[in-house]
Amino acid sequence: MAEERNVKLHGMWVSPYSKRVELALKLKGIPYEYIEEDLSNKSPLLLQYNPVHKKVPVLVHNGKPLAESYIILEYIDENWKHSPRFLPEDPHKRAQIRFWASFIQQQLFELLGRLLMTDGEAQKRTSEEAFEKINVLEKGMKEYFSEVVPDVDDQNFGFLDILVCSVFCTQNVCEEVHGVKVLDPKRNPFLFSWVEKLNQHPIVKEIYPPYDQLINFLQVFRQNALKSFT
Structure with missing residues (x-):
């Protein structure tokens, strides 16, 4: 200890x-x-x-x-090999998780961040690309988890849960700031339900900043980013 x-x-x-x-x-x-x-x-x-x-x-x-x-x-x-284990022991499953983690990190995460820094036609193009990538992730996750939204508790919280949480668990605040609906329950029901579960976990609730504090920061960030591009 x-x-x-x-x-x-x-x-x-x-x-x-x-x-x-x-x-x-x-x-x-x-x-x-x-x-x-x-x-x-x-x-x-x-x-x-x-x-x-x-x-x-x-x-x-x-x-x-x-x-x-x-x-x-x-x-x-x-x-620290005690539960929860973030990556499975099976090499093939570990490789699958690393593939999707890389997809989230390299093709989706920074793309969603750009929505905060753009408006007009540039934001429209970014949002269309983001929707396309989110649809790919939706399909991939449904296949990986055999159509069952994963359980989220103290013994079942894996690598993908952490990555999805970091991308989507504060998207409601981001959406209010940049005005684009990123995660739609009709378009992406699997991901939407998964994020809803993640947001109910006590530790997730504990670590993320209060709504007002986060939205104030993002509004200033967006204003400064838009000014830098004009």
């Missing part, structure tokens, strides 16, 4: 990448010290621990830093 207490997380309260790691640590019941970073004035420790990207999150375990949320999640699961 002494080793487990020697865990620190450098994060930022609104970063979905940081929230992934925070969620994983809390699901595993791993005690850790949280260090809030100001990304406009990065701490010397953050620059020391992540000199390549200079970003959060950074997990420091026994003085050894790890960067990139995707890598950190796998490290947590491999180092």
Whole structure:
């Protein structure tokens, strides 16, 4: 237990990448010290621990830093092998999960982020591309889970649950800010039901910022992003 207490997380309260790691640590019941970073004035420790990207999150375990949320999640699961296990033991299933996790990260996550930074025709094109990718994910997840929306509890919370949560669990706030309905229950019933389950989990409710605080941040972020493109 002494080793487990020697865990620190450098994060930022609104970063979905940081929230992934925070969620994983809390699901595993791993005690850790949280260090809030100001990304406009990065701490010397953050620059020391992540000199390549200079970003959060950074997990420091026994003085050894790890960067990139995707890598950190796998490290947590491999180092603390108790439930919930984020990745299955079966190599084929692990490979399938890694494939869809990569799809979410590389083709969907940043695309949805662009909706906050665009308007007019540019936003319309981005939203159409996003809907296409979400439909692909809907179909893939229905096939992977054999049409059954996965259970979400303390013993069943996997890698894809964490990734889907980081992408969609605050989309209602994002939708209010940028005005595009991203996740529609009629168009994507499987994903919509899954996200509804995720949002009811006590730890998910605990780690995400209050609605008013998040919407204020995103409104300012969008205003600044739109100004930078004009």
